[in-house]
Each structure stands twice: as structure tokens, then as C-alpha cells.
Amino acid sequence: MKVGILGYGNLGRGIESAVRQNPDMELAAFFTRRDPSSLKTQTPSVPVYSVNDIEAHKDEIDLLILCGGSATDLPKQTPEYAKYFNVIDSFDTHARIPEHFANVDKAAKESGHVALISCGWDPGMFSLNRLYANCILPEGNDYTFWGKGVSQGHSDAIRRVEGVKDGKQYTIPVDSALEAVRAGKNPELTTRQKHTRECFVVAEEGADLNKIEQDIKTMPNYFSDYDTTVHFISEEELKANHSGIPHGGFVFRTGVTGLNKENKHVIEYSLKLDSNPEFTASVICAFGRAVVRMAKEGMTGCKTVFDVAPAYLSPLSADEIRAHLL
Amino acid sequence: MKVGILGYGNLGRGIESAVRQNPDMELAAFFTRRDPSSLKTQTPSVPVYSVNDIEAHKDEIDLLILCGGSATDLPKQTPEYAKYFNVIDSFDTHARIPEHFANVDKAAKESGHVALISCGWDPGMFSLNRLYANCILPEGNDYTFWGKGVSQGHSDAIRRVEGVKDGKQYTIPVDSALEAVRAGKNPELTTRQKHTRECFVVAEEGADLNKIEQDIKTMPNYFSDYDTTVHFISEEELKANHSGIPHGGFVFRTGVTGLNKENKHVIEYSLKLDSNPEFTASVICAFGRAVVRMAKEGMTGCKTVFDVAPAYLSPLSADEIRAHLL
Numbered sequence: 001m002k003v004g005i006l007g008y009g010n011l012g013r014g015i016e017s018a019v020r021q022n023p024d025m026e027l028a029a030f031f032t033r034r035d036p037s038s039l040k041t042q043t044p045s046v047p048v049y050s051v052n053d054i055e056a057h058k059d060e061i062d063l064l065i066l067c068g069g070s071a072t073d074l075p076k077q078t079p080e081y082a083k084y085f086n087v088i089d090s091f092d093t094h095a096r097i098p099e100h101f102a103n104v105d106k107a108a109k110e111s112g113h114v115a116l117i118s119c120g121w122d123p124g125m126f127s128l129n130r131l132y133a134n135c136i137l138p139e140g141n142d143y144t145f146w147g148k149g150v151s152q153g154h155s156d157a158i159r160r161v162e163g164v165k166d167g168k169q170y171t172i173p174v175d176s177a178l179e180a181v182r183a184g185k186n187p188e189l190t191t192r193q194k195h196t197r198e199c200f201v202v203a204e205e206g207a208d209l210n211k212i213e214q215d216i217k218t219m220p221n222y223f224s225d226y227d228t229t230v231h232f233i234s235e236e237e238l239k240a241n242h243s244g245i246p247h248g249g250f251v252f253r254t255g256v257t258g259l260n261k262e263n264k265h266v267i268e269y270s271l272k273l274d275s276n277p278e279f280t281a282s283v284i285c286a287f288g289r290a291v292v293r294m295a296k297e298g299m300t301g302c303k304t305v306f307d308v309a310p311a312y313l314s315p316l317s318a319d320e321i322r323a324h325l326l
Numbered sequence: 327m328k329v330g331i332l333g334y335g336n337l338g339r340g341i342e343s344a345v346r347q348n349p350d351m352e353l354a355a356f357f358t359r360r361d362p363s364s365l366k367t368q369t370p371s372v373p374v375y376s377v378n379d380i381e382a383h384k385d386e387i388d389l390l391i392l393c394g395g396s397a398t399d400l401p402k403q404t405p406e407y408a409k410y411f412n413v414i415d416s417f418d419t420h421a422r423i424p425e426h427f428a429n430v431d432k433a434a435k436e437s438g439h440v441a442l443i444s445c446g447w448d449p450g451m452f453s454l455n456r457l458y459a460n461c462i463l464p465e466g467n468d469y470t471f472w473g474k475g476v477s478q479g480h481s482d483a484i485r486r487v488e489g490v491k492d493g494k495q496y497t498i499p500v501d502s503a504l505e506a507v508r509a510g511k512n513p514e515l516t517t518r519q520k521h522t523r524e525c526f527v528v529a530e531e532g533a534d535l536n537k538i539e540q541d542i543k544t545m546p547n548y549f550s551d552y553d554t555t556v557h558f559i560s561e562e563e564l565k566a567n568h569s570g571i572p573h574g575g576f577v578f579r580t581g582v583t584g585l586n587k588e589n590k591h592v593i594e595y596s597l598k599l600d601s602n603p604e605f606t607a608s609v610i611c612a613f614g615r616a617v618v619r620m621a622k623e624g625m626t627g628c629k630t631v632f633d634v635a636p637a638y639l640s641p642l643s644a645d646e647i648r649a650h651l652l
Contacts, residue, residue: 135641267597268595273589318633326449326453
């Protein structure tokens with residue numbers, strides 16, 4: 001299947017690399033809003049086109065992967081390009097998913113394409129695990145923890161503090177909270193009890209470090225509800241030790257069964273990822289395969305990970321997956 | 327949806343209890359090979375019929391749940407009753423799944439029913455996690471660990487040893503092996519390095535305890551490839567501390583991404599279950615809901631967990647699951 005990538009940031013580069021791990025996929029084109037001649041990819045054999053010319057390539061692409069941001073790019077791009085292509089995106093603004101779904105569904109149904117939105121790990125694999133576990137244990141509690149990993153939003157917030165030159169923020173789940181959930185104790189956890197925040201900050205020369213630390217720790221929405229640690233380090237140290245984009249997390253469902261609800265069960269799903277964008281890209285490629293297959297079977301409209309029978313994700317035949325993975 | 331249960335052992339009782347946790351399901355009938363008047367269920371308001379009369383009830387049941395064993399019951403029952411009902415089973419003889427699938431598929435297609443085989447947690451939820459994780463990380467390694475939990479097969483094997491009155495066997499994953507996998511070390515593990523076996527044995531009066539211990543530890547297939555511990559306890563102690571049927575386990579996929587495969591990822595799914603049959607029953611009820619829905623949409627034939635879009639499992643609408651679980 002021929003894959004097009006729109007947008008060449010961290011996620012676009014992750015897709016570029018993930019496609020190479022899937023022999024049934026072939027990278028056919030990059031599309032960019034920049035001047036195409038200025039875009040230097042890691043796959044120079046694949047042409048780079050202006051997004052303005054994208055419609056001309058609609059018969060050359062089985063799947064267009066949208067690698068833009070959820071704030072402003074995807075709400076416009078996904079419905080727009082679902083007119084010409086089967087598409088997949090990683091839209092992750094939870095509160096706006098119903099609206100995005102409706103817009104994309106309309107465009108995809110009118111044009112006869114399949115569009116899959118909100119793919120990745122959260123939303124994505126975490127959502128799937130919440131759904132499966134809720135259906136299996138109707139009486140129970142859900143817990144999601146994120147980390148240890150880099151939060152781009154919180155790192156950006158640090159960098160906006162006066163006197164800060166650069167910085168990275170790690171979200172860290174609290175071990176004792178994880179253990180209480182894992183032990184089936186069904187704790188009620190406040191925001192502060194679930195996660196801590198650790199910041200690595202490069203200050204500008206002569207800046208007031210105490211003030212920076214206070215400004216970070218008291219920042220509403222981002223840090224004030226958490227126990228936050230601030231470390232001042234050199235620019236070299238930040239580059240050497242904190243340039244990766246690791247992430248991960250845990251989804252739990254704890255519940256009871258039995259005539260007297262006497263038996264407890266714990267379902268746990270966890271991810272430990274060296275590269276958040278590359279893992280997200282890997283999930284998108286698997287579901288992208290499903291999109292193309294579903295479109296070939298004549299399905300149309302907007303889908304989510306909930307609508308995809310897992311067999312569609314695999315390059316193996318149904319016989320093979322039953323024999324080897326069931 | 328009206329549910330029938332065929333077979334009233336541990337799994338049948340688990341279904342009886344799980345149905346009560348699913349308000350859209352109603353228990354409509356028990357079917358038994360015994361004399362129906364001899365079967366005392368926990369739900370006396372629900373009629374008990376002889377399996378010989380089952381065909382007469384084919385229009386009263388939306389889903390027949392087959393609660394027999396994989397060795398001799400299900401290979402016959404599932405294809406037989408797929409002639410009259412939508413059915414679901416927990417067939418778990420991995421090597422015979424392709425043959426069982428073919429038999430059930432033929433019967434279900436000819437009669438226009440949906441049949442789902444090999445449902446539960448392994449096969450079942452563990453299989454799903456193997457499939458998802460393999461599709462996401464095409465280059466990597468799979469690990470499955472079972473336990474801590476009671477193995478019925480190994481407990482039966484103990485009870486066949488001369489001088490043994492009763493016994494229970496626990497399969498226990500080796501912590502250091504779990505940790506090595508979780509750390510992404512991709513260890514090559516022998517059978518002995520993955521699991522230990524712990525036996526609690528009630529000896530007959532005057533029996534040779536040393537001989538029993540040696541007979542267990544050297545038993546081929548069951549124990550000789552493992553580090554096994556044997557504890558002799560009283561009948562009262564066995565009853566007091568070892569009459570539960572806990573189980574669980576871990577499914578891992580570790581893999582790499584990146585242009586130079588420089589980033590490692592660990593996907594882990596684990597279950598900790600107080601009651602193996604009740605959890606299996608809970609999984610079966612969720613997939614049973616999907617079977618009835620798929621049949622209503624006109625699908626026919628044999629399915630596995632791989633063929634079920636997750637949305638079919640939930641009593642909530644597609645809008646609700648997108649809004650609350652994605």
C-alpha cells in the first residue's frame with residue numbers, strides 16, 4: 001500500500017521510519033506547507049510535493065497520514081483531505097473528539113473514503129484497553145497514569161518563564177499510588193497523589209534562580225496542583241541527557257465478580273517508550289493498514305480504534321494469526 | 327439478550343454470576359447432560375432442561391454459552407449447537423484451533439449463525455494483546471508468563487501420584503525473568519528460567535513422603551523441566567488456604583523503532599485474578615454481546631476475538647464510548 005505523509009515534524013519522521021519496518025507499505029510522497037525544495041527528508045528517493053498540489057496525487061496514494069497538530073491543523077486537515085484520500089490522524093484533544101468525528105465522518109462518507117481519527121497510544125491503545133477492560137469488568141474502577149515521560153506542553157510552559165533559556169519537564173507517576181491500585185485497594189487519588197513533575201531548567205546568565213523555581217512551582221494549571229522538583233543544569237547537560245522524547249504510562253481496571261462480588265481482579269496495561277513519536281507512528285502504521293483494507297471492502301466514513309477488528313491490523317492472514325497468535 | 331448455559335461446572339457458574347453484572351443480558355435456560363431435576367443452580371427461577379431437548383428451545387435463546395471442556399466436549403458440541411444457536415466457547419487446545427475453527431465455521435455458515443471460539447484470557451485477551459503488540463512493533467520479541475495461579479492439569483497430575491490424597495499446584499513466574507524482560511533486555515529464557523512450580527500435597531496416612539516428593543519432581547512433561555517445591559500439609563489446611571482458583575499472567579512485546587533501530591519499547595499486559603473461571607466468564611459475556619450483535623447485522627460463520635471490532639463488546643453506544651473512553 002502506498003503511503004503519503006503530510007507534515008514532517010517528529011511524528012512525520014516517525015512514520016517515515018515505521019513504514020520501513022512494514023514490508024507491505026511503501027512511502028510514495030511527502031506533502032509539506034513549506035517550500036518543497038527546502039525539505040530534507042531521510043528518504044531522498046521519495047518526492048516532496050507542496051500540499052497545494054495534493055489533490056493531483058489522489059490516485060497515487062492509498063493512505064494519507066496526517067502528522068499535524070491537534071490544536072489547529074487536524075480540525076481543518078482531516079475533513080479536508082478525507083475528500084480525496086483514505087486518511088488517518090492522531091487527533092488528541094479529548095473534549096473535541098465528538099465534533100471532529102462528525103466533521104470527518106461527513107467528508108469521508110460523501111467521498112467514499114475511510115478515515116480513522118485519534119490513533120496512537122492515548123488516545124489509541126490506552127483507549128482500547130479502557131474499553132476492553134470496562135466491558136469485561138462492568139463493576140470496577142479505572143485508573144490511568146502517564147510517564148515517566150516528557151510532556152511537551154509542560155516543557156513549553158517552563159520555557160515561557162522569565163529567565164529560562166531552555167527546559168524539559170518529566171511527568172512521573174507516584175510509585176505508592178501505582179502499588180495501591182495494583183494491589184486492588186481502589187484508592188481515591190488526588191491529582192497530587194498520582195503524578196509528580198520534574199523540571200530540568202537552563203537559566204539565562206544572571207537570572208534569579210529562586211524566582212524561576214517559584215514561578216514554575218506556582219504556575220496554575222501546569223504545576224501548582226503537583227509536587228514539582230526543579231533542577232538547574234547547564235545547556236550541555238540538557239542536550240546530553242534530556243534530548244530524547246521518552247514516554248509511557250499505565251491503564252488499570254480493577255473490578256469484582258462473583259455472586260457476592262467476593263473475587264477481585266486487576267487488569268493492567270503499560271507502555272515504556274524510548275520515543276513517544278516513533279511509537280505513536282508505529283501504532284498509526286498498523287491502523288493505517290486496517291484503513292486501507294476496510295476501504296477496499298467498501299466501508300466508508302470515520303472510524304476510531306474501537307471500530308477496527310484487530311485482524312485488519314496484521315500483515316498475516318487470518319489462518320496464520322489463528323494458528324500462531326491465538 | 328437471552329442467554330443459555332450448557333454445562334454447570336466452574337465456568338457455567340461463572341457465567342451465571344457474570345450475566346447478573348450485565349443488565350442487557352438475561353439468563354433464559356440451563357442445559358445439562360445430567361438429570362435436569364438433579365441440578366441445583368444459584369438461580370432457581372431459571373429453568374433447567376436436558377441437553378437432549380435443546381433444539382426445541384432454539385427460538386428462545388439469542389446466545390448459547392458452551393461451558394464444557396476442550397478435550398472431548400467442545401470439539402463435538404460447538405459445531406453441533408452452532409446448527410441451532412449463536413454460540414461461544416472457550417476452546418483452549420492451541421494446536422487444534424485451526425481444525426476446530428473449520429468445523430465450527432462450516433456449521434455456523436450453513437445454519438446462518440455466528441459462533442465465536444477460544445474466548446477467555448488465554449486464548450482470548452492474551453491473544454489480542456499479542457496481536458496488537460506484534461502489529462505495532464513488527465521487529466521484536468514476545469514473552470508470555472502465567473501465574474501466580476492454580477494449574478488444574480498439574481493439580482490433577484499430583485493427585486494421580488501414589489500415596490497422594492489431594493493436592494494443588496501453583497505456577498509462579500520467576501521475578502528475575504519478568505524484570506529482565508520488563509527492562510528490555512530481551513533474554514533468552516529456558517522453561518526452567520521462566521516459571522517455578524509449587525505443590526501443596528495432602529498425603530495418605532503412612533505414605534512415603536520422600537517418594538511422593540521425588541515422584542512429583544521427576545514427572546516428565548509436568549514437573550521435570552521446572553524447579554518444583556513440594557509442601558506437605560493437612561487436609562484442613564488445603565481446604566482453608568488453597569480452595570480458591572486464582573490465576574493471571576503477563577504478556578510482553580519488546581521491540582525497536584527508528585532509522586537505526588535505536589529506540590526500545592516495552593508493551594506489557596497483565597492480569598491478576600482471584601477467580602480464573604469467573605474472569606473467563608466475564609470475558610465470554612462481553613464477547614457474547616458482540617456475537618449477538620454481529621448475528622443481528624447478518625454476519626455468519628466462525629469468529630475469534632481477532633474478528634470482533636471492540637465497539638461491539640460495549641453496552642454503550644458508539645457516541646458514548648467515543649466521548650468517554652477514547
